[in-house]
Amino acid sequence: MTTSEGYLLLALPLIPLGSAILLMLIPSGERNAIKGVTGLASLAMFIISVYVFFAFDYRGDQFQGVIDWPWLQNAGFLGKDGIQLKVGLDGIAAPMVLLTGIVILSGTWVSWKIENRLKDFFVLLFVLVAGVYGTFVALDLFFWFLLYETAVLPMYLLIAVWGSGRREYGAMKLMMMLVAASILIFVAIFGIFTEAGLGTFDMPALFDAEYGRNFQLVMFPLVAIGCGTLAGIFPFHPWSPDGHAAAPTAVSMLHAGVLMKLGAFGIIRLGFQMLPEGAEFWAPALLTLGIIGALYGAVGALRQTDFKLMTGFSSVSHMGYVFVGLGTLNLIGMSGAVLQMFAHGVMTALFFLLIGALYDQSHDREFNHYSGMARRMPIWAIFFVIAGLASFGLPGLSGFIAELHIFIGAFRAYPLVGALAVLTAAITATYLLRMFAQTFFGEPSPRWSSVGEISWTERAGATVLAISIFALGLWPSPWIDRVAAGLEAGIPEVLL
């Protein structure tokens, strides 16, 4: 990846930001213009994301396409480099950028049918996406945190205005928990800045800086809980089922698909890359919370009869795997964690897309109220089965390759945890197959005779996600090569 391609990285947050501004200028009634702008913008983001993912040379430098402008320097407590507008891509962020491109493309398509304040919805959604992209490509800690918050805050309005069910409660709870968590990150970031004593927010410089051992031991839990809350780490996950249940389709997709990954990404960037001794000390705790979350989410999901609540618990379970992978402190397990972030992202986005497609027609999310839906909506059912099979780790689909790395890594570190992780996959199969048997199969219920097949935009969105599921499942090396290279270069020696 050349330096000039770094401008593409810069374009990733700027396109949604610019589109959001452009959208504000369009009258609300011009639905076609809104669709045109958002469609083009999301397509551009998708194409650039795919391009930079493949353009990233995993044999090359750790950070590629690095470009920077000074923003604030030699002012007050800031030194020479101070705050810079700096972007770059490494092997850990590359699959995350790709994931964001995939999810926003399909998320945009399925949001076009929103009747209520379509323009305002997209303005907020695109601001959110700008924040997400920005966090993944930013190499300046000040901007990193600014964009991280930019990604989180629009969520409140998106759920409270366009949500369903207990939307005010869900939105408020989500916001409260995430803002409280952000305070911890805020403290950690300024602690890191001060302790490094370099007078700069430049992230590569901060990765290499020296931090005292005690400082690291104190700071790592702040990062782990602060970012972990967004990633749905047990027991800081309760915003997830309620938030997901209340959120509109595209927001659920982005939130479960991408935003939760932002949290895990934060733990890697701040926790593992800057505070390795803290990470080493706390890794067993992280791993323990991870495996508890994985089992807890899976067992809890067995009892859910609401599609979205089940998927919410399932997300807690799958994100638990990510922490197991990170906590193994070996390259295989940590690679598995990053792969799982991608795999869970596309899989859960597909789940929420399909649940939303059904809910928009039936306004009922209790899956016990359905039967024989494979007759009424065969295409919908096939996509759902693909997402489900990926979710419980069927070989050939995305989940397997990620979970396999986590299992192997866990067996290397703690065989018992590995065995429990494998067991969790069987529980996942149980709750999903129960839901399949109830919802898709059996005699079609006359109650839903008016419910028809999903629309073309929904099919297109689901196809993009399903292709991603198959791509990682069948041809995993582009992902694995980048992730392993990124971790090898980025994670300090003491950890691997």
Place this chain on the structure above:
Amino acid sequence: MGMEQVWLLPAIPAALFALLALFNRAMPRGGDGLAILGMLAVVVLALFVTLDFQSSFVDGKFAPGAEHVYAFEWARIGDSLLIEFSTYVDGITVLMLAVVSIVTLMVMLYSVGYMDGEPRYGWYFAVLSGFAAAMLMLVTSGNLLLLYLSWEAVGLASYLLIGFYWERQSAAEAAKKAFITTRIGDVGLLIGIILLWRGAGSFDIQEIIEVAHGGGFDNLYLTVSMLFLFAGAAGKSAQFPLHVWLPDAMEGPTPVSALIHAATMVVAGVYLVARMMPVFDEVLIARDVVLYIGLTTAAMGATMGLVTSDIKRVLAYSTVSQLGFMFVALGVGSVTAAMFHLFTHAFFKSLLFLGSGSVIHGTGAQMVEELGGLWRKLPATTLFFIVGSVALAGIVPLAGFWSKDEILVALQGGAPMPLFVILAATSLLTAIYTTRLVLLTFFGEPKDRHAYDHAHESPPPMLLPMLILAGLSVVAGFVAFEGVGKVLGFAGGVGNVVFTQGHKGHVFEFHPDVAIGATALGLAGIVIGFVYWWGRAERAERARSWAPELHDLLVQRYYMDHLYQVTIDKVILGLATVVARFDRLVINESGVDGTAQGIGFTGFRLKFLQTGRIPSYALAMALGVAVLAIVAFGRT
């Protein structure tokens, strides 16, 4: 075309699966012709592979090297993890290729008649092709991870085909049960595979065997690993206590039962243990577990087969029991006997299933209480069914006799006497339930006039595959003979085909004592069957009243299904309820909402501080200044 190109065998049906799954609606007859042509090509290619394999046979040994081919690297993390696609061809593989390709082709031909006019006809052939691809990949795979991949894929195909009539709630439930039960076994399999990788540093089967031979494993560690591995085999091959899914799997279309749940997928566990036998030989405790589980299953399956009314379920219990026979052979270390029985069983059991399909197709009934006297209406089916039954009962000279004889001989030489007696008794039971099934279905008075009157013989596309399989059921056992083996190119017969490099070969020997004993047992079983079920079956009724508790125990399938149901409902779902409530009440309402309420309450209290009265503020300020002054001056 030779062993190097063996990857083509799974590749062809895999491509057809993709093609048919997406475009079957656009094709004439749902693309069934394409699927059959593809399978025919696979049979021909399998023949080429076999010929190539034979040509490497020199001086009683196969030239090593050619059988192991690395296709490509799938995923790699530096030096720490390597996952590659590789193929491996040896005697066991060749045998499995013959079984899988031939039975799949027969079943596809049969399905043209049997599934005619069904909805989702094209989808059916697509999934059959997909299954064949996965099964062929499973038996040609050179490493455990690729094997696991195809292992799960055949499980998925099985799920889709058991649930083929998904509008029936029972089919949906059966598919779910099959998948989850085998999945529980697969947890063990994956754990076992990762444990072996952890010890040997490779997923490659031959490398793992080498490390095991070289003493690279701790003995206890290896025992545990192999037991986990066997859990996967037991799940897939419906061994006690994971056998409960197979009878329910009969909800699928009958040709599927013949292919997947009799001849191919359910023997994957047998194949896996046979493939890993050199490692099992290192840990005899694990091998003993295989032996005892196999024996238990063989006996349980046969007894349950005695009292079942559903013709397909009888055959399912029979399959469970016969798979138990194969594991018994493996348990005493005789790969040859197990694989030989796998080979013959595939033909006669798929024949029996196709025969039962012909009965169901012709009458619309499948309970023996509704059948009877069908030999007049379905003469060809009756003949084929009897051929299969005699082979199953182990009567000389049909296929089942030779292979069952091998197992008994192996057991006689390698295990305590009581085990031999139990297995011999199970052989007797096999002959009895087989005779019962034949008599109740095809002879005696018709029990359901309506079904009988409308009964008709099946069309040629269904009879032809049955004819071929009947022929194989008669002659398949002869491959054991050295002479026949030589004609086919396998010097020394099946015994010398089925052995792995460095593993002890086996030459077929005819043991007159065991053979005469086994035949006598088979004949005795048939006689007992006639005594009880020939004619009006009063004796059978009386026998039932002698031991009603025993009869009930068998009809209730030893209460195993019941036990599982209670475990799932009470224990697992109970735990899930606890977790779900804990999450809502403790973590959410106390932890999160409680904190929020606490903060709200604190705020409510704190607001009284803001009184708006100047004197209170002045007082607070004065107090504050005083405190600051004390702190500041107190320090110096």
